[in-house]
Amino acid sequence: MNSDEMLAFKSYQNQAELFVKEYLLADPLIPYTSIVGGIFICKMLFFQVYDLTQLISTVYFKSYSSLSKIQRIEWNNRAISTVHAIFITTMSLYLVFCSNLYSDDQSAEITLRSSALSTFGLGISVGYFIVDLGMIFWFYPSLGGYEYVIHHLFSLVAVAYSMMSGEGQLYTYMVLVSETTTPGINLRWYLDAAGMKRSRAYLINGVVIFFAWLVARILLFIYMFYHVYLHYDQVKLMHTFGQLLVVFVPLVLAIMNLAWFSKIIKGLRKTLTKRQ
Template sequence: MEPLSIPVVLVTFCSFLVSQWIFHVACPWLSERLVPAYLTLTHMQRTEWNSRVVSTVHALVVGLFCLYILLFDDAIKKDPVWGDPTLVKLNVGVTTGYLISDLLLMVYFWDFIGEKYFVVHHLAALYAYYYVLSQGILPYFANFRLLAEFSTPFVNQRWFLHVLGFHKLSNFSLVNGVAMASFFFLVRIAVIPVYYSQMYSVYGTQAFYRLTLGARSAWIFCSLCLDVMNIMWMRKILRGCLKIIRSSRSQKPEMLLTNPKID
């Protein structure tokens, strides 16, 4: 493997530092002043709150940049394997710094926010992204993967509403639940055929065979690993949606606005 360039290392390191700063400093300071209920949370809940705020900020920044690249970067459209990776490397560097930060926080606060599937997810992504950052390969596919971040804010918002005391059948929870399921399906499941059709279109080409065996293996293995987990999570989301629908039919209409901590 080739060594990482200095600009890539700097972007990744800055992303790591910013993620840690938001978790330890910015989020607690702002949350205490903007969300009074934050002060009533337990230490475990505050830890997860801070972690999810960092996750949301990262998802919005990287997701929007990813969409811009997907729409306007003609170089990676023309050559998805070896196209100019400059912008993609910048975005992947931001994600890499965040993933390392989040992984360390999960290990340190394992009893609070530790989750084995997220560890597998982070390690698989980091393994694949190393090839992108060091060799500048597969920019289109690396960027396409980052579309998944658009579902993250809604997943986190579901937890925020729950911990703030919003009833699962409140209007806010229901709207967010629909948005979460819809975005998760669109950016993580519905795109699977598109992603693998693009992968198949370059398989066997000269550009494909220019990739090292390690790069090809990382690309295919990590893609399959991430998609298996996405399908598992989508299954859980659908089961939760069905449970909510069944519950809503048995609840009185006036209960839909229940919000014990806010009212």
């Protein structure tokens, strides 16, 4: 590459960086670009995952070829769910426990703090929930019943409000830490669909799900409610709708988590009993 080509390339690179900085990642546009990005990524992943899983699964899972069409769609959909879970869990753990954004030693009210990164992460999650909710409605009830619809609708409203208003993002990310359990839940479905329900991997995964669910969806929710109680004077500074979301949505999700946890305990107990 000669000097003229290098200069032309550098010029295009500078223009692209300026476009991203001034438009795509400008503070007023971050919510919208991140939502569109989340939808685009999910749709692209779906088609890429479809081809990739067909290639891998037909080689390593003999039962894949015997799956029904809707089971193969769910197989691919759960792969996208796993990618989103890994992304948003990483973002949530960093912002809640590692960054200084929500630390108590800052002067600004903890319920009103946000950043470009935190807003961007929520936007990606909104894009995912829109796509996944659309898939659930399109194939209803094959990809999930009413409980999944309720879960996704509440999550979508709460995350979207927090993203657009900048309010209560700490508590939104605390709830999103619960996505830690999603890869294990999806792996359980994969092992079951692949005819490996009696395998050692299925048992180990069940134990991991139990402890992950206990920590991320039970204990962490208790801690979140305690945190809301300690900082309720700051919660009251939010708009009324935001206050309702901070209390009501996690409460509904917590009840659902307890109901699902009881099923996890029964399933794990049943699996352990069969192995004795």
